[in-house]
Amino acid sequence: GENVEQHPSTLSVQEGDSAVIKCTYSDSASNYFPWYKQELGKRPQLIIDIRSNVGEKKDQRIAVTLNKTAKHFSLHITETQPEDSAVYFCAALNYGQNFVFGPGTRLSVLP
Amino acid sequence: NAGVTQTPKFRVLKTGQSMTLLCAQDMNHEYMYWYRQDPGMGLRLIHYSVGEGTTAKGEVPDGYNVSRLKKQNFLLGLESAAPSQTSVYFCASSYIAGNDEQFFGPGTRLTVL
Numbered sequence: 525g526e527n528v529e530q531h532p533s534t535l536s537v538q539e540g541d542s543a544v545i546k547c548t549y550s551d552s553a554s555n556y557f558p559w560y561k562q563e564l565g566k567r568p569q570l571i572i573d574i575r576s577n578v579g580e581k582k583d584q585r586i587a588v589t590l591n592k593t594a595k596h597f598s599l600h601i602t603e604t605q606p607e608d609s610a611v612y613f614c615a616a617l618n619y620g621q622n623f624v625f626g627p628g629t630r631l632s633v634l635p
Numbered sequence: 636n637a638g639v640t641q642t643p644k645f646r647v648l649k650t651g652q653s654m655t656l657l658c659a660q661d662m663n664h665e666y667m668y669w670y671r672q673d674p675g676m677g678l679r680l681i682h683y684s685v686g687e688g689t690t691a692k693g694e695v696p697d698g699y700n701v702s703r704l705k706k707q708n709f710l711l712g713l714e715s716a717a718p719s720q721t722s723v724y725f726c727a728s729s730y731i732a733g734n735d736e737q738f739f740g741p742g743t744r745l746t747v748l
Contacts, residue, residue, distance in 0.1 A: 529736055567725065567741050568743070570736045622693060623678075623737065
């Protein structure tokens with residue numbers, strides 16, 4: 525089955541700097557890769573996703589890149605703000621199967 | 636449009652007690668899921684359902700049972716609670732299984748003493 529690893533487990537950046545979180549997956553058939561943000565005490569919410577036929581996707585300050593050959597995908601947050609502080613989860617999905625989530629990255633944006 | 640709701644929000648059980656967690660969605664989604672979230676371990680799938688009347692095991696199904704008698708509801712049961720089941724439980728739903736966003740409920744914090 526699918527296995528998703530996520531690094532780093534914790535990340536601290538200064539406000540305004542960029543943050544990068546990387547995930548690797550094991551199943552080459554996986555074709556959908558979402559990123560969820562979870563604030564303290566709240567539910568996970570989708571912030572961006574990418575499908576296997578796309579190499580990069582951007583949404584304002586957030587971008588995701590996918591390298592299918594190396595089986596890894598990354599979340600990039602530019603111009604970080606204190607409200608970006610949260611736990612971020614990546615996931616991988618093979619169509620018809622179920623999501624496998626990474627263990628999460630706790631991002632702290634220091635003012 | 637309430638989205639995905641869960642009841643109760645908090646619960647404390649004694650070892651051996653039973654309880655049922657209720658998940659409801661009003662988005663006409665076919666797929667529903669139950670996850671547990673433990674510190675440092677992300678979200679792990681307990682059981683899921685691909686439609687009314689169907690259920691299937693996920694990654695960590697032992698000690699739990701589920702039922703999907705109505706399309707909008709997905710119930711998670713603990714027959715004999717154990718301290719190892721202390722966790723935050725999230726329900727989620729999606730329109731289809733693949734290439735589709737999962738919408739999460741607010742979570743249920745369960746403590747088993």
